[in-house]
Amino acid sequence: MKRTLGQLALLTIAILALGAGTAHAAGAQGTYTWWTWPDSSSGYRLFEHTLTVEAVTENAPYFWAHQIGFKDGDVGYIGLQSNGIRRADQSVGKMAIFSLWNAIGSSGPACGRFSGEGEGESCSVAYDWQLNRPYRLLVWRSGEGGYNWWSAYVQDLYAGTYTFIGRILVPRGWGGLSSLSVMWTEYFRALASCADQPYSRVRFGVPTADGRVSPSTRSNELSAVGPDTCANARITNTRSGSVIHEMGPR
Numbered sequence: 554m555k556r557t558l559g560q561l562a563l564l565t566i567a568i569l570a571l572g573a574g575t576a577h578a579a580g581a582q583g584t585y586t587w588w589t590w591p592d593s594s595s596g597y598r599l600f601e602h603t604l605t606v607e608a609v610t611e612n613a614p615y616f617w618a619h620q621i622g623f624k625d626g627d628v629g630y631i632g633l634q635s636n637g638i639r640r641a642d643q644s645v646g647k648m649a650i651f652s653l654w655n656a657i658g659s660s661g662p663a664c665g666r667f668s669g670e671g672e673g674e675s676c677s678v679a680y681d682w683q684l685n686r687p688y689r690l691l692v693w694r695s696g697e698g699g700y701n702w703w704s705a706y707v708q709d710l711y712a713g714t715y716t717f718i719g720r721i722l723v724p725r726g727w728g729g730l731s732s733l734s735v736m737w738t739e740y741f742r743a744l745a746s747c748a749d750q751p752y753s754r755v756r757f758g759v760p761t762a763d764g765r766v767s768p769s770t771r772s773n774e775l776s777a778v779g780p781d782t783c784a785n786a787r788i789t790n791t792r793s794g795s796v797i798h799e800m801g802p803r
Contacts, residue, residue: 579747581740582786583776584798588734588760588768596624596729597766599693602736603710603758603795604633606684610751610801612636616650616739617755617798621692626727629653629673631690631705631718633682635753640665640677649680651692651705651718661719676705676719686711687758692730700725734760738786738798747783752801759794771796 590597602619609615618632631651639648641663652667652675659665664676682688689708694701705718736757744750761767773788773796789797 578781579744579750580778580782581744581750581800582782582784583774583778584738584786584788584800585774585776586736586757586788586796586798587770587772587774588736589770590732590762590766590768592732593624593729593762596731597762598729599691599763600730600734600760601689601691601764602760603687603689603756605687605756605758606633606635606682606754607756607797608684608752608754609635610753613751613753613801614740614742615751615753615800616741617753617757618737618739619690619757619760620735620737622731622733623723624728624731626723627654627656627673629656629721631692633680633688633690633707637677639663639679640675641679644679646679647681648677649682649690649705649707649716649718650675650677651721652676653703653721653723656721656723658722659719661717664719664721674721676721678716678718680707680716694729695720701727730762732762736760736796736798738800740800744783747785748802750783750785750801752799752803754797754799756791757796757798 614636616634618630620630622628629652637648654673656674659674661676667675687710691706704720706715708715787799
């Protein structure tokens with residue numbers, strides 16, 4: 554089944570609401586920033602953006618992602634997690650992750666098939682990101698053998714070093730990246746109450762396509778999953794064009 558960006562973006566908070574398990578459990582409110590670019594007939598070959606984690610409760614399970622889609626294919630995301638499960642050895646901690654739904658192959662330090670809410674290929678690596686340090690995340694196409702391989706990297710902009718996350722193979726005919734994407738913050742655990750939600754504050758930089766194409770529009774959205782959703786999420790636009798996502802009580 555082919556997903557739209559909106560379907561996948563809202564899927565994670567819906568799963569959390571269902572997984573809460575009791576009538577008294579609370580759900581985290583979602584933060585989303587949508588971007589559009591001028592339409593490209595064949596799609597874009599490169600998306601990149603910066604991400605700075607400015608504050609987060611230690612060991613809180615947060616995921617900060619840029620979700621992308623293909624002109625004639627499915628969707629996926631690239632991002633950083635604060636307390637995720639790493640594919641290589643099932644250890645828990647800071648990591649970088651790259652996933653595409655309905656992809657058909659992958660290669661890298663720790664890549665493989667996932668299933669559950671749909672299926673596809675995912676790559677994740679331990680990545681010791683630091684607070685208040687900007688990181689650049691990139692996804693780009695490298696065509697091989699009539700198919701499309703898409704590679705993902707994260708760059709430490711202070712040190713200038715690149716870390717390879719993985720490479721994912723998509724079916725023939727998917728084309729390039731579509732002219733719509735969305736950045737979001739996800740708290741991926743159930744909450745007993747809103748007061749228990751840890752705090753997160755991140756800054757997403759303005760993304761670019763193909764290294765030079767700027768978005769034409771931007772819009773922000775706070776999404777709830779029901780009457781017990783914690784209304785403690787905020788999105789702030791800055792003068793530089795970046796957006797700040799906050800979740801949890803300050």
